[in-house]
Amino acid sequence: MPPVFRFAPSPNGYLHLGHACSALLNFDAACRSGGRLLLRIEDIDPARCRPEFEAAIYQDLAWLGISWEMPVRRQSEHLADYRAALEKLSAMGLVYPAFESRAEIARLVAQREAQGPWPRDPDGAPLYPGAAKSMAPDARARLLDSATPCALRLDMAAARARVPDLDWIEHGEGPEGAVVARPQAHPEAWGDVILARKETPTSYHLSVVIDDALQGVTEVVRGADLFWSTSVHRLLQHLLDLPQPVYRHHRLVTDGEARKLSKSTAATGLRELRAQGASLADIRGLVGLVRPA
Ligand code: GLU
Numbered sequence: 001m002p003p004v005f006r007f008a009p010s011p012n013g014y015l016h017l018g019h020a021c022s023a024l025l026n027f028d029a030a031c032r033s034g035g036r037l038l039l040r041i042e043d044i045d046p047a048r049c050r051p052e053f054e055a056a057i058y059q060d061l062a063w064l065g066i067s068w069e070m071p072v073r074r075q076s077e078h079l080a081d082y083r084a085a086l087e088k089l090s091a092m093g094l095v096y097p098a099f100e101s102r103a104e105i106a107r108l109v110a111q112r113e114a115q116g117p118w119p120r121d122p123d124g125a126p127l128y129p130g131a132a133k134s135m136a137p138d139a140r141a142r143l144l145d146s147a148t149p150c151a152l153r154l155d156m157a158a159a160r161a162r163v164p165d166l167d168w169i170e171h172g173e174g175p176e177g178a179v180v181a182r183p184q185a186h187p188e189a190w191g192d193v194i195l196a197r198k199e200t201p202t203s204y205h206l207s208v209v210i211d212d213a214l215q216g217v218t219e220v221v222r223g224a225d226l227f228w229s230t231s232v233h234r235l236l237q238h239l240l241d242l243p244q245p246v247y248r249h250h251r252l253v254t255d256g257e258a259r260k261l262s263k264s265t266a267a268t269g270l271r272e273l274r275a276q277g278a279s280l281a282d283i284r285g286l287v288g289l290v291r292p293a
Helices: 019-033 051-063 079-091 102-115 137-145 156-162 204-214 228-240 270-275 278-287
Strands: 004-007 036-041 093-097 151-154 194-195 219-223 245-250
Touching: 004 019, 004 219, 019 051, 019 245, 019 270, 019 278, 036 051, 051 270, 079 093, 079 151, 079 194, 079 204, 079 219, 093 137, 102 245, 156 228, 194 204, 204 228, 270 278
Parallel strands: 004 036, 219 245
Antiparallel strands: 093 151, 151 194
């Protein structure tokens, strides 16, 4: 069976050199290995995703000389798949509703931090400080009956109790170079992660894991900023009985001050560089990927 690669951008902005690096690495690896390249549009966040960004993704990738299999999978068209996975996790007793707003969570974190350091996840965000997991069943039932908006969270302790041993096959590099066992490599480092939000019935972690499995992805090639998330993905794969892809996290393209690129600018946006007359060879040079012979 040929290996299956995927590039999975979110249409919440224009592509920049960091995306080009990821997309070209996937494309080159698929070409080299006689593999397949899939494109997935990760458009679950209705507040940030826009059709013009999606249209620009197709244009920019074509300009980079990349071809991908059709049809493209758009996550917003597959919410039922994520719902089914969520129901499976709920039936295992691993999901609970949390009713706090973002502002309430921020207030709770500030309260905890006033008493001492409060743990943060590998991205630097404070862990969920709420007490929704231990809410009295009748209070929880009342809120659910009245359709009070809630997020659904994974009970990490219960999930981990079912899957004590976790690892993944990494062919790339961690954020600091070599892959080493360290506390962030365990999914507990993320706390009780959100599996579904008030405004969208899934989350990045859940949908990426379901899609990689449904699309038969065997090789996940993506930026090192997602390296530590892999522990959560592996946990969900175990719980949902899904196959394990091989991971390759690549170094991030940075700006002049060694910061990760977050938005496209005139210096890094693919549309802007194209308008300035850059060639495909220039883009490959800028991201350090010469065309394979
Ligand atoms: N949609 C994610 C992003 O644009 C990538 C997800 C992944 O490759 O796992 O950062």
